[in-house]
Amino acid sequence: MQPSASDTTGKLADPAAASTLPPQTGQTIGDLLSAKGLSWAWYAGSWNTASSDRTVIYNNKVPNLQSHHQPFNYYAAFDPVAHPDARAAHLKDFDSDFLKDVAAGTLPAVSFYKPQGNLNQHPGYASVADGDAHIADVLAKLQASPQWKNMLVVVTYDENGGFYDHATVPKGDRWGPGTRIPALIVSPFAKKGFVDKTQYDTGSTLRFITHRWSLPGAEIFTNNKATELALPLVEANVPFKIHIVKDRDMKERLCLEVERLRLSAMIMGSRGFGANDIRGIISKGKLGSVSDYCVKNCICPVVVVRYPQEDEYGDGAVEKKRRLRLNCHRYRRRSTSIMMPMS
Structure with missing residues (x-):
């Protein structure tokens, strides 16, 4: 996380450091949405704070931003020096941007939100209770938004947390599937009290976005x-x-x-x-x-x-x-x- 010595803006990581990931250029779901003229944003807890103060990154204190939880940050299209406008349009802060957009009913067509480290319920450095309270608070604000009547919210995780699961892990390869992870669908369109036992994976959310907005790739999934x-x-x-x-x-x-x-x-x-x-x-x-x-x-x-x-x-x-x-x-x-x- 050391800044580049040759970068006078202090916004770029040192490319010579072993921990620095080269700028990524692969196509993302954001690229597909933008190409279709659809608005989207990735909101992150303490994003603005971490952008101006690197000491809050991985410091195991509040807010403890986890930079590897910010996927679009690693793409050349959102380079803070070369593409500041694209970065500002799509990579946003929870407190100053997300909450304001929710209250005003101006959330983009597709929104992603990743809580800051102390609220993400990760074993070892975050509290489950604090995370639950945060999820409940965010959902309450979304339900009070003018956009709620047309909204679908997916609350899910990137791993199971390390606790016991009685369900057998499906056969796969070294990359998965792994143990089950929670996924909650909260929406006026959701079937109330329904438990879906269909096997999904973390790509299912992107598949839904692709299908909902008729993005390229939907036909490939259907054919497969x-x-x-x-x-x-x-x-x-x-x-x-x-x-x-x-x-x-x-x-x-x-x-x-x-x-x-x-x-x-x-x-x-x-x-x-x-x-x-x-x-x-x-x-x-x-x-x-x-x-x-x-x-x-x-x-x-x-x-x-x-x-x-x-x-x-x-x-x-x-x-x-x-x-x-x-x-x-x-x-x-x-x-x-x-x-x-x-x-």
Whole structure:
């Protein structure tokens, strides 16, 4: 963190120091948002203080800014000397900028916020209680903002904190997945009291931003996901075609595509969002609004598969999932079409 001897502004790190990361030039989510003309900002606790006083960085005292928690700071596009305007527009302070923007209803389309070190709940140098109180305070301010009615907040972490977790870590490689981390969705659009047991990772938030704002890369994710879903058909040597379907109203669009492609049957998943109770069709089950519509309106038979939940099936959930996969392998058709929705 020593300043460069050749930099008279005192804003650049010493490039000769072993701890100095060379300016990064890779594409970021910020670049994609800017290219689309969308506003965004990274807010950081004690950012202004640390910018003028390096002694508060990694000092294990309040505010204890963690510079490696400020990812955009390491990119050439936000060089404080070469690109001061871009830096000022996108890298901002919590106290002087974030709180003001929240109260005024002027937060950008996409906002990131990283608390200062003593509030980030990191084991060893931060308090869990102080962090919880800070999260509650920030959420209360966001809920009082004029923008709240259109807001979605994701509260999550970069690691699990080192405490015991009874859940088995999914198989992966040396880079992950790791142990579970908390993630809270707070929004007027969120399903109240709902616990989603789908496996996500830290890239899921960026995926959501990419999808919400139709940024480049959304199609790549969809194609990869469709290929993943088709894996049982590949393994079973069942011919298939992939059709990417994109529409704001997927209910009617799926039914129209079924008719256009002349499908003899459709198999679709349901997670129960916007669910209607359908006792008698699936015991103790619910269909989401899209699957419910397709069941009632598609011209072909519709098979709805609900992913087994532990609270529904208990210890037998894993076995039911295995049987479901085996049944997919045994299913034989001359040709199969996979429609991948993009709402």
